[in-house]
Amino acid sequence: MHISQLSNLPSKPVLGVESSCDETGVAILRWVPEAPGSGLLAHALYSQVKLHADYGGVVPELASRDHVRKLLPLVREALAQAGMTPADLGGVAYTAGPGLVGALLVGAAAARAMAWALDVPAIGVHHMEGHLLAPLLEADPPKPPFVALLVSGGHSMLVEVAAIGRYRILGDTLDDAAGEAFDKTAKLMGLPYPGGPALAKLAEQGRAGAFRFSRPMTDRPGLDFSFSGLKTQVLLAWQQSDQSEQTRADVARGFEEAIVDTLVIKCRRALEATGTGRLVIAGGVGANKRLRETLAAAGQQDGFRTYFPRLQFCTDNGAMIALAGAIRLAAGQGQDEAVRVAPRWDLQGLQPV
Structure with a gap:
């Protein structure tokens, strides 16, 4: 099924949260099938490059701690960009894997808590499916x-x-x-x-x-x-x-x-x-x-x-997670309230839309 055929797209925007490795990404997206690329309302990204530079690579524990510090401020920043309040959200999507388990848990726990507090559906997204679908954010997908x-x-x-x-x-x-x-x-x-x-x-x-x-x-x-x-x-x-x-x-x-x-x-x-x-x-x-x-x-x-995808959506970002989540929420694939992540996750095992 192509995304333009989905009839149950969320009427309210979806918040996307990415925290699989060393970037904290947040985005707010309302997909408009007849005008592809027009529904991205806000996106904010924080890179941990400077934090890990002295070690020559990503230190998982430091990455997890930095996600804790940066995630909620980025959510507030994205809401401000979109001129919205949390009550305006219709769903929450987050990266559930693959990735660093501690980093994934930070995003998953925060996203599940927000969804529970707002009484909206939430869904864990496969990180590589997010990348795969990122070109759908462009005007000619x-x-x-x-x-x-x-x-x-x-x-x-x-x-x-x-x-x-x-x-x-x-x-x-x-x-x-x-x-x-x-x-x-x-x-x-x-x-x-x-x-x-x-x-x-x-x-x-x-x-x-x-x-x-x-x-x-x-x-x-x-x-x-x-x-x-x-x-x-x-x-x-x-x-x-x-x-x-x-x-x-x-x-x-x-x-x-x-x-x-x-x-x-x-x-x-x-x-x-x-x-x-x-x-x-x-x-x-x-x-x-x-x-x-x-x-x-x-x-x-x-x-x-x-x-x-445009260059800013090649690297890890919240927009691709919001998009993948919106598509699956539109197909009725929201999950229960348990916080689950999958550091290893087979892309071929995903549920069809």
Whole structure:
């Protein structure tokens, strides 16, 4: 079922809460099927990047504590942006997984408490479904069926989307996800945290062809991803180089090109296998400039269409959770009052809409 066919969309806006890792996101959304993209009334986001920078990665306990401090102020900020009071809300959606268990529990407990106090329905949302549906926030959203490339710090997967809630994973991460490989490679090259964006920016100064690394698992059939070996190749190349600033940029470019080419090759295979002419790209790595440009060019060449969320909705955010929650609440899928989270959660096990 496409979202425009849902007749029971909440008449009041839905509050979305995201707290799966190191971003606290809150949004308020009223979906208007006849005017896609117009129903986002407010969104507020707080990033914990500075908090975790000294550790070179996310510290789960610190992340949970910071969500406690920031969540309710962000809810108040979003309500003020929308010119609303809590009584104006018609439902609450929150990220129930996958993610860090402590961080998830903060958002889930707060969201359930608000829903109980307001006597409105609440629903736990799958984090990756939120990313998958993020392009529906745009003015020209994709309609199922399509293939989704979900690329983030913890996930690299290709998903066949027959309809909302009907997902089949075509390829998944066997070890390091693309975003994780970006961050780890940046760290071994001495780049600041968060490493992925820093490496991508440095790659812009690199010389094409100075370093060429393998395109992992593209020399055999299949759609799974494995980037740990690529990371090792880059480490050896860096250690054996003169480690000048230009060489650092050249290595960064060679690494980025290897990641992007691998993702593009796999996307083309998935589209051919499914016979689908629409490709959604979502998740934090979906903000990568080279990936966006290369996939758009591949689409023009092969005749498929690409759909990206705007940059601010590639990374974790409350708007995608509010949207996914609104769709499921419209389908009558609100849950009981128990606080439940799922640090590991199979996307294919979701209930169809």
